[in-house]
Amino acid sequence: MVEYRIDRGSGVPAYVQIVEQTERALRMGTLRVGDKLPTAREVVAATAVNPNTVLRAYRDMEQAGLVELRRGLGTFVTRSLARPGAEDDSPLRAELTAWTARARAAGLERADVLALVTAALDAYDNEQHSKEEDA
Amino acid sequence: MVEYRIDRGSGVPAYVQIVEQTERALRMGTLRVGDKLPTAREVVAATAVNPNTVLRAYRDMEQAGLVELRRGLGTFVTRSLARPGAEDDSPLRAELTAWTARARAAGLERADVLALVTAALDAYDNEQHSKEEDA
Amino acid sequence: MVEYRIDRGSGVPAYVQIVEQTERALRMGTLRVGDKLPTAREVVAATAVNPNTVLRAYRDMEQAGLVELRRGLGTFVTRSLARPGAEDDSPLRAELTAWTARARAAGLERADVLALVTAALDAYDNEQHSKEEDA
Amino acid sequence: MVEYRIDRGSGVPAYVQIVEQTERALRMGTLRVGDKLPTAREVVAATAVNPNTVLRAYRDMEQAGLVELRRGLGTFVTRSLARPGAEDDSPLRAELTAWTARARAAGLERADVLALVTAALDAYDNEQHSKEEDA
DNA sequence: GTGGTCTAGACCACT
DNA sequence: GTGGTCTAGACCACT
Numbered sequence: 001m002v003e004y005r006i007d008r009g010s011g012v013p014a015y016v017q018i019v020e021q022t023e024r025a026l027r028m029g030t031l032r033v034g035d036k037l038p039t040a041r042e043v044v045a046a047t048a049v050n051p052n053t054v055l056r057a058y059r060d061m062e063q064a065g066l067v068e069l070r071r072g073l074g075t076f077v078t079r080s081l082a083r084p085g086a087e088d089d090s091p092l093r094a095e096l097t098a099w100t101a102r103a104r105a106a107g108l109e110r111a112d113v114l115a116l117v118t119a120a121l122d123a124y125d126n127e128q129h130s131k132e133e134d135a
Numbered sequence: 136m137v138e139y140r141i142d143r144g145s146g147v148p149a150y151v152q153i154v155e156q157t158e159r160a161l162r163m164g165t166l167r168v169g170d171k172l173p174t175a176r177e178v179v180a181a182t183a184v185n186p187n188t189v190l191r192a193y194r195d196m197e198q199a200g201l202v203e204l205r206r207g208l209g210t211f212v213t214r215s216l217a218r219p220g221a222e223d224d225s226p227l228r229a230e231l232t233a234w235t236a237r238a239r240a241a242g243l244e245r246a247d248v249l250a251l252v253t254a255a256l257d258a259y260d261n262e263q264h265s266k267e268e269d270a
Numbered sequence: 271m272v273e274y275r276i277d278r279g280s281g282v283p284a285y286v287q288i289v290e291q292t293e294r295a296l297r298m299g300t301l302r303v304g305d306k307l308p309t310a311r312e313v314v315a316a317t318a319v320n321p322n323t324v325l326r327a328y329r330d331m332e333q334a335g336l337v338e339l340r341r342g343l344g345t346f347v348t349r350s351l352a353r354p355g356a357e358d359d360s361p362l363r364a365e366l367t368a369w370t371a372r373a374r375a376a377g378l379e380r381a382d383v384l385a386l387v388t389a390a391l392d393a394y395d396n397e398q399h400s401k402e403e404d405a
Numbered sequence: 406m407v408e409y410r411i412d413r414g415s416g417v418p419a420y421v422q423i424v425e426q427t428e429r430a431l432r433m434g435t436l437r438v439g440d441k442l443p444t445a446r447e448v449v450a451a452t453a454v455n456p457n458t459v460l461r462a463y464r465d466m467e468q469a470g471l472v473e474l475r476r477g478l479g480t481f482v483t484r485s486l487a488r489p490g491a492e493d494d495s496p497l498r499a500e501l502t503a504w505t506a507r508a509r510a511a512g513l514e515r516a517d518v519l520a521l522v523t524a525a526l527d528a529y530d531n532e533q534h535s536k537e538e539d540a
Numbered sequence: 541g542t543g544g545t546c547t548a549g550a551c552c553a554c555t
Numbered sequence: 556g557t558g559g560t561c562t563a564g565a566c567c568a569c570t
Contacts (some may be wrong), residue, residue: 001546010151011147011150011151012147012148012151013146013552013553013554013555013559014144014553015146015553015554016146017143019146022244023250024249024250024254026254027246027247028251028254029249036260040188045136049554050342050553050554050555051554051555052554053553053554053555054551056259056554061137063205064252074268081243082193083242083243083247084136084241084242085238085241085242085243085247086243086247086250088252089264092237092238092241092243093251093255095234096234096238096251096252096255097228097255097258097259099227099234099255100252100255100256100259101259102227103220103227103231104259105257106220106227107218107219107220107225108218108220109218110256110260111158111162112162112221113219113252113254113256114159114220114252115158115159115162115221116163116227117165117230117231117248117249117252118159118220118249119159119163119237120228120232120234120235121235121239121245121248121249122233123176123232123235124232124236124239125245133191148559148560148561149560150560150561155568174541174542174543175541175542176542176544177409184561184562185561185562185563185567186543186562186563187544187545187561187562187563188561188562190543190544191560191561193543194544195333196563198330198333203544204542204543204544205542205543205569205570206542206543206568206569206570207541207542207543207569207570208541208542208543208569208570209542210542210543215552274514277456281418281420281421281424281517282416282417282418282422283415283416283417283544283546284545284546285416285544285545285546286417287414293501293516293520294519294520294523294524297516297517297520298520298521298524301506303503303558309556309558310556310557310558319546319547320546320547320548321548321558322492322546322547322548322559323509323545323547324558325450325544325558325559326545326546328558329559330547336556339557339558339559340555340557340558341553341554341555341557341558341559342553342555342556342557342558343555343556343557343558344557345557345558353512353513353514353517355508355511355512355513355517356418356513356517356520356521357507362504362507362508362511362513362521363521363525365504366508366521366522366525367469367525367529367543368503368524369497369500369504369525370525370526370528370529371529372497373490373497373501374526374529376488376489376490376497377488377489378490378491379488380490380526380530381428381525382432382488382491383522383526384429384491384519384522384526385428385429385432385433385491385520386433386491386497386498387501387505387518387519388429388519389429389556390498390501390505391505391518391519391542393439393502393510394502394505394506394509394547395515396440418544418567418569419568419569420568420569434556454569455568455570456570457568457569457570458569458570463570468566503556524561
C-alpha cells in the first residue's frame with residue numbers, strides 16, 4: 001500500500017505530489033497492475049488533504065491510463081511502469097542503497113543527494129547529446 | 136552562470152522551479168557567495184517566463200537569506216549551501232556518476248533513477264528512525 | 271477584526287502598510303493566535319487595493335511565521351507578538367493614553383507625537399548603549 | 406546635524422526615509438531655519454546610499470517648501486515645523502522620556518512602543534470624531 | 541539598465 | 556468562495 005506524504009509548503013500542488021508518489025511506486029514495482037490505491041477517505045485520514053484533491057489526482061492518473069476508478073470498489077492500477085533493473089533485488093539498487101548510506105553518513109542532506117543525482121543525470125544526458133551530434 | 140529550465144507541464148509552479156534549481160546550484164557549489172544570478176530579463180529571454188515570476192522567485196530566496204536583490208545592480212548570492220562531499224572531485228560524486236551511467240545504460244529513465252534514489256533515501260531514513268527508537 | 275487603512279500618498283508600499291498594521295494588532299493583542307484575517311476580497315472592498323497586493327502582504331507574513339494561508343478557508347494568525355505590558359488594562363497603557371490626550375490638546379499633531387516618541391526611543395537606546403560601553 | 410539611518414529591508418524607499426527623518430528633526434526643533442543639511446556626499450558616506458537618492462529626497466523637500474538647494478553651497482532649511490510643546494525642555498517631553506524609559510525597562514521593544522502610541526493616537530482621534538458628531 | 545510595486549484579469553487549487 | 560500563480564503592462568526606485 002502506498003503511503004502518501006504531502007509536503008505543504010513545498011509549493012508543489014497536493015494533487016501533483018500524489019501523482020508523483022504514485023508513479024514512483026509504479027516505477028519501483030511497489031505498486032503493480034491490479035493493486036488497489038488507498039481510498040480517498042484513507043488518504044484524507046493520513047494527510048489531512050481534502051477528498052476532492054485526492055480524487056483530482058486519481059482522475060488525472062486515470063486519464064493517463066495508469067489507474068481505473070471503479071465506483072464503489074476503489075481505484076486500481078491498470079498499467080505498470082516497472083523497469084527491469086529497478087526491482088528490489090537488482091544489483092543497481094543494492095549499489096545505490098550502499099552509496100546513499102555513505103552519502104548520508106558523510107553529512108549530505110536529502111536535498112544534497114537529490115541535487116547530486118540531478119547533476120549526474122544532467123551530465124550524462126549532455127554527454128549523450130554531444131555524442132549523438134558527433135555521429 | 137545558472138541556466139534555468141522551466142518544465143511547464145510538470146504542475147510545479149515556475150517560481151518554485153527557479154528556486155529549486157538555484158538551490159541545487161548552491162548545494163553543488165556551482166553558485167558561490169558573491170556570484171550574480173542572471174537578471175530577470177535574461178531569465179525571461181531564456182525561459183519565456185514573465186519577469187514578475189522571476190522576481191517572485193528571487194524575492195523568496197532573499198527572504199530565505201540566500202541572495203540579495205540590489206536595485207540597479209542585480210541579484211547576488213549571499214549564502215553558501217555547499218557541502219564538503221558534494222564537490223566536483225569528491226569520491227562520492229565520482230561513484231554516483233559511474234552508477235548513473237550504468238543505470239541509464241541499463242535502460243532506466245531519468246524518472247526511474249529519481250524514483251530509485253528517493254526510495255533509497257526513504258529506506259535509509261526509516262532505518263535511522265528505528266535505530267533511534269531502539270536506543 | 272483588523273481594519274486596514276492604506277495611505278496612498280505616504281510613499282510606503284501598500285503591502286508594507288498591511289504588514290505593519292497587522293503586526294501592530296498582533297503586538298497589541300488585538301489579533302490573537304487562531305484569529306482570522308479579513309479575506310483578500312474584504313480588504314479589497316475596504317481599501318481599493320488590488321487582491322494581489324493583499325496576498326503579497328499575507329504571503330510575506332506567512333514566511334515570517336506570523337500567519338498561515340489556508341486555501342479555501344482564509345488566513346489565520348499562527349504566532350502571537352503580544353507583550354505583557356501592552357494589554358488594554360496595563361498601567362503603562364493608561365499613562366500613555368493620558369499623555370497622548372494632553373499632547374494633542376496642547377496642539378501637537380499626530381506626526382509631532384510620533385516624532386517625539388521616536389526621539390525618546392532613540393535617546394533611551396543611545397543612553398543604554400553608552401552604559402554598556404562603560405561597563 | 407541630522408544623521409540619517411536607512412533601514413534597507415524595511416520596504417520603505419530610501420528617499421522617503423530621508424524625508425521622514427528630516428521632517429522629524431524639523432518638528433523636534435533639532436533642525437531650524439537656516440541650518441544646513443548634510444551634503445549628498447556626506448549622506449552617501451554615512452549610509453551607502455546613492456547620491457541621486459539623496460538629491461531626490463532633498464528635491465522633494467524643496468518642492469514641499471521645507472528646504473532650499475543652493476548650488477555649490479548646500480541645502481538649507483527654509484521652514485520650521487517646530488511646535489511649542491515639543492521643545493527639548495517641555496514638560497510633555499520630559500514625561501514622555503520618563504514613560505519611554507519605563508516601557509523599555511518593562512520589556513517592551515521599540516516596535517511595541519510605537520504600536521502603543523499609534524493605538525493611543527487612533528483612540529484619541531476616534532473619540533474626538535465621535536464628540537464632533539455629537540455636537 | 542536592474543530590481544520593485546501595483547493593477548487587471550485569466551485561470552487554477554483547495555475546501 | 557478562498558487563496559495562488561501567472562501574465563502584460565505601467566510606472567517607480569536606485570545605480
